[in-house]
Amino acid sequence: MILPVTLLAALALVAPTSTALSNTSQAAAAAKQVTIKSVAGKTPFIAKVTLKGVDTKKLTYVKFKVLTKKGLSAAPISAKYSRSYLKSNGLITSKTKVSFTVYGLYQNYNNKVTVTYKVGKKVVVKKIRIRTTAFVDDVLSNPEVVVARNKNLALDYSYFAMKNLHRPEAPFIMDVDGRIRWVGMYSAMSPSVGATSCRFINGHFQLGSGTKLYTLGLDSSLTEVADYASQNVTGFHHNIDPGKSGSLVEVDRTGEVESTIYEIDSRGTILKTFDLAAMMEDYMTDNGDDPTNFVRHGADWFHNNAAVYWAANNTLVVSSRENFVIGFDYDTKVIKWILGDTNKEWYTYPSLQAKALTLADNDFAPIGQHAVSITPQNELLLFDNGLQSMNVPVGAATGESRTYSSVKRFSIDEAALTAHMVWNYDHGRTIYSPITSSVYQKGTSYLIDYAAGTNNVGAWNKHLTMQGLNSLEQTVFEYRFSAAIAPTYGWNSEIVPLEYQVFK
CATH class of the missing domain: 2.120.10.30 (TolB, C-terminal domain)
Structure with missing residues (x-):
């Protein structure tokens, strides 16, 4: 059976080439190789987050969002760090490593945080947890x-x-x-x-x-x-x-x-x-x-x-x-x-x-x-x-x-x-x-x-x-x-x- 030319053309348009498949696979593999770790900051409300395995030469920005606790009403806390900011502040420490601060965390809580970064044209979104210790202040913490x-x-x-x-x-x-x-x-x-x-x-x-x-x-x-x-x-x-x-x-x-x-x-x-x-x-x-x-x-x-x-x-x-x-x-x-x-x-x-x-x-x-x-x-x-x-x-x-x-x-x-x-x-x-x-x-x-x-x-x-x-x-x-x-x-x-x- 011979397929019509129009159908062959359509199939050619949608069928991925081996090169495209290779690039997609490589990008997915690269994203999986990126690891995210956090360490406690000077107070329970901040943490230092490090991305490893990211191509920092092509990194455009890093963003974070601290999600609001269930049942509460404050808007999520979020920020965007540009490449120029990260570089000028010494936060890009190698070809594959960048660090930034996540602030506004709830104390004594396992916080839900979304980390977003852009490398080249690709935007990657990761969901992580950051557990914090208690902040000891009986007056301010208990109005x-x-x-x-x-x-x-x-x-x-x-x-x-x-x-x-x-x-x-x-x-x-x-x-x-x-x-x-x-x-x-x-x-x-x-x-x-x-x-x-x-x-x-x-x-x-x-x-x-x-x-x-x-x-x-x-x-x-x-x-x-x-x-x-x-x-x-x-x-x-x-x-x-x-x-x-x-x-x-x-x-x-x-x-x-x-x-x-x-x-x-x-x-x-x-x-x-x-x-x-x-x-x-x-x-x-x-x-x-x-x-x-x-x-x-x-x-x-x-x-x-x-x-x-x-x-x-x-x-x-x-x-x-x-x-x-x-x-x-x-x-x-x-x-x-x-x-x-x-x-x-x-x-x-x-x-x-x-x-x-x-x-x-x-x-x-x-x-x-x-x-x-x-x-x-x-x-x-x-x-x-x-x-x-x-x-x-x-x-x-x-x-x-x-x-x-x-x-x-x-x-x-x-x-x-x-x-x-x-x-x-x-x-x-x-x-x-x-x-x-x-x-x-x-x-x-x-x-x-x-x-x-x-x-x-x-x-x-x-x-x-x-x-x-x-x-x-x-x-x-x-x-x-x-x-x-x-x-x-x-x-x-x-x-x-x-x-x-x-x-x-």
């Missing part, structure tokens, strides 16, 4: 569950970093299910630095400790970046925040307490200096006021605890716990506006009073606030602690105090010098956190940190409460930690995108 993660309510983040105050630990990363998923440095490790100031950026933390700036990788590698002792810096304090071109770091200098901000780049180079004492003195003097009793060098007269660059207005927004939230022109450093309690001492100076924002009816200004940031709606978001000034001259006005704390969003019209309190959430006025604390927004969701919470105005630091909130003011999760860590383990907490990181 009181006030509201368990509600799976029926959407949340635009899965992970947040809790920043430490006056302890040797660097940040803890927790997921929205209340599980610790990463620890940077802790007292049992060496080297270890105390780091109140930090910011997560480009897959690592910037840390300020003493006079030095460090980077802390998710692999727990600690690298010194810069030392500012030559700038008369005596130490970092409070936070590291987003600037115009880099990061805003808050430092103490000889003779100046919590009133200096540097904008730095990734190498620690100072791009711009904001000497808040000099900026206030210059403005007040130029406008007819004597600043001597307001700007008190050597005293904690300003207490800068946060700052952020507002791109839409080219404004540096600075939080002064003692006084107000103040906006400076980023380029000229001249005061543009002031938002604060007009019952405080600052309002007695005509030059400052002239820059006070007029609030809409039934709105009220923040008192002793922390954690200023700019929202996707182009509004000012902050944590309103509600505690009066604590460092004023004898007889000076300290302003009002409240019996509860809240979070607020403000729209600001710089030209008209007006402000409107767009949103105010006060947790039913059941929590008073007079110091530290924070709020940040991701998408339409909020992360609120009541760092020094209490139900009793006369007793601070009774508990630390972490709350996830959606745009409808529905509590998606709420965890409470004992007084033993408030506010030590979480004076400020920021959302971190561990769902997917790319290391180039």
Whole structure:
């Protein structure tokens, strides 16, 4: 029987040649020859994974994904390491061997992890298990569950970093299910630095400790970046925040307490200096006021605890716990506006009073606030602690105090010098956190940190409460930690995108 030509042609198209079969077999054999091994990292939350038998000359990337425990809701943690990153960091150690870090593992658990790598045009996916040891921390590991993660309510983040105050630990990363998923440095490790100031950026933390700036990788590698002792810096304090071109770091200098901000780049180079004492003195003097009793060098007269660059207005927004939230022109450093309690001492100076924002009816200004940031709606978001000034001259006005704390969003019209309190959430006025604390927004969701919470105005630091909130003011999760860590383990907490990181 003779087959039609069309059928013969079709068979020729689909029938594999001996060469194709050989190449396919070789690729399959090569994939089978690759072995994957993992060893424990510096903490139970990370592991070093090594691929052996892979052609590293043709390797394009390596990826991993830590799968979420059954029954929990946090998104899987994943990352991609490019060939250039692996090579520049010495992780490609031979023609057939490459290593990388898997982070975000559950402690004391046999984790399910997917490893994906690309060699030439071929993508290989492997499923492995990584067993971890227990992390011993009875407080952080066992929060009181006030509201368990509600799976029926959407949340635009899965992970947040809790920043430490006056302890040797660097940040803890927790997921929205209340599980610790990463620890940077802790007292049992060496080297270890105390780091109140930090910011997560480009897959690592910037840390300020003493006079030095460090980077802390998710692999727990600690690298010194810069030392500012030559700038008369005596130490970092409070936070590291987003600037115009880099990061805003808050430092103490000889003779100046919590009133200096540097904008730095990734190498620690100072791009711009904001000497808040000099900026206030210059403005007040130029406008007819004597600043001597307001700007008190050597005293904690300003207490800068946060700052952020507002791109839409080219404004540096600075939080002064003692006084107000103040906006400076980023380029000229001249005061543009002031938002604060007009019952405080600052309002007695005509030059400052002239820059006070007029609030809409039934709105009220923040008192002793922390954690200023700019929202996707182009509004000012902050944590309103509600505690009066604590460092004023004898007889000076300290302003009002409240019996509860809240979070607020403000729209600001710089030209008209007006402000409107767009949103105010006060947790039913059941929590008073007079110091530290924070709020940040991701998408339409909020992360609120009541760092020094209490139900009793006369007793601070009774508990630390972490709350996830959606745009409808529905509590998606709420965890409470004992007084033993408030506010030590979480004076400020920021959302971190561990769902997917790319290391180039």
